[in-house]
Amino acid sequence: MSDDAAPLSVDTAVYKTLLESTQAIPWRIDWETMCFSYIGPQIERLLGWSQGSWIGIDDWVERMHPEDRERVVGFCVAQSKAGVDHEADYRALKADGSYVWIRDVVHVVRKDDGEVEALIGFMFDISERKKNEEKLLRLQRELEELSxxxxxxxxxxxxxxxxxxxxxxxxxxxxxxxxxxxxxxxxxxxxxxxxxxxxxxxxxxxxxxxxxxxxxxxxxxxxxxxxxxxxxxxxxxxxxxxxxxxxxxxxxxxxxxxxxxxxxxxxxxxxxxxxxxxxxxxxxxxxxxxxxxxxxxxxxxxxxxxxxxxxx
CATH class of the missing domain: 3.30.70.270 (Reverse transcriptase/Diguanylate cyclase domain)
Known part of the structure; x- marks a missing residue:
């Protein structure tokens, strides 16, 4: 390994440690193969699925609530093809059969020729936020009815x-x-x-x-x-x-x-x-x-x- 490569390896290890110490779950998908080249170990804590079980995009799709699937997948694919960074909220299936609200924030990585190379992003657990939003909407509906x-x-x-x-x-x-x-x-x-x-x-x-x-x-x-x-x-x-x-x-x-x-x-x-x-x-x-x-x-x-x- 060259002298120039050593610092890069150290930096990569540091970045990985930082990423895996956050509540957000980092991931990367190669556009050509539609396979995960990386997903953070936090995924097992949140959803119960092992880190190694996330092979390709089908694993992501199948572990999404059926009512959210068509909307979210269609939107994310269209935005990714267009090279547009985006985010989507959906219910993710946990290994125990329950669901948790996720927000996926996606960045599109392009090659020098402009073609899409990869998607990288973070998954955030927004269940508590969704509960509060639903409570607020319910209160708003009640107030509207009262009005x-x-x-x-x-x-x-x-x-x-x-x-x-x-x-x-x-x-x-x-x-x-x-x-x-x-x-x-x-x-x-x-x-x-x-x-x-x-x-x-x-x-x-x-x-x-x-x-x-x-x-x-x-x-x-x-x-x-x-x-x-x-x-x-x-x-x-x-x-x-x-x-x-x-x-x-x-x-x-x-x-x-x-x-x-x-x-x-x-x-x-x-x-x-x-x-x-x-x-x-x-x-x-x-x-x-x-x-x-x-x-x-x-x-x-x-x-x-x-x-x-x-x-x-």
Whole structure:
């Protein structure tokens, strides 16, 4: 061995020691043979597979979660062929049959003529990071759900109502189908609060929401709290006659709930007044016009004595 080669051997040994003392797992694949020319011994600690069992790229592919395989392999091969450094996250199979999240950071080594010579990189265990990310995403989903939910009654809030109404209006405009809207108001609710107290009033709102919710049988129908003691229902692909049947079903459900209301001018039980309106968005108009029409009919129902449905 020449004098010049000796320092290089020492440096190589030092680099190897440094690489194998880290948590990251170094590796190298020869592009022509698609075989591992090196993989760090840390791989056995992390995944349980022996260092010598990593022969070729097939070992890497087969030890990847089936749901991640096509996406990751396709991406990495395409990037490598293009000579682009890249990274990929995937679930790696452990020798005991479980999975661990890995991040592979890959550098493409080129020859002097520009052809790919090898891939070198590091595998990192990112399981803890993934757990935290999933927890954060779950919390974000929960917060999003809460942002569309009325805090008192648990039904949809006005924000979601407006969003769904816009969406169903656009759908009905394309399909030519009718869209119906029911606006309802608890009769003499101020008197209820004055007589029973605001905590009882809150419980009354919850019970009304529950009974109305039990009247909805189709997945796309939406019950929402419009505000105060007012609720609304969005009924896609529903004509006026069918919407009135839903309104009658709501009245019957509330009657079965039999919530006492001794201070009511209408009944000894809690009742509601309803305005029902139907539109054909394909003929023009805007969602707000449907709400306004239902609101006007609700007003007439209350002016006419309450505890009734007005649909024209």
């Amino acid at each position: 569309y939910q009325d805090g008192l009654t648990g039904v949809a809030n006005r924000r979601l109502l407006d969003s769904i109404l816009e969406s169903e209006w656009a759908s009905a405009r394309r399909s030519g189908q009718p869209l119906s809207f029911i606006m309802l108001d608890i009769d003499c609710f101020k008197q209820y609060n004055d007589h029973y107290g605001h905590l009882a009033g809150d419980d009354c709102l919850r019970r009304v929401a529950h009974s109305l919710g039990s009247s909805i049988v189709r997945p796309r129908d939406l019950l929402a709290r419009f505000g105060g003691e007012e609720f609304a229902l969005v009924l896609p692909e529903t004509d006026l006659e069918a919407a009135c049947q839903v309104a009658e079903r709501c009245r019957a459900a509330l009657s079965d709930e039999a919530i006492p209301h001794r201070a009511s001018d209408v009944s000894h039980l809690v009742t509601v007044s309803m305005g029902v309106a139907t539109a054909y968005p394909a003929e023009g108009g805007i969602p707000a016009s449907l709400i306004e029409q239902a609101d006007r009919r609700l007003y007439r129902a209350k002016q006419s004595g309450r505890d009734r449905i007005v649909a024209e």
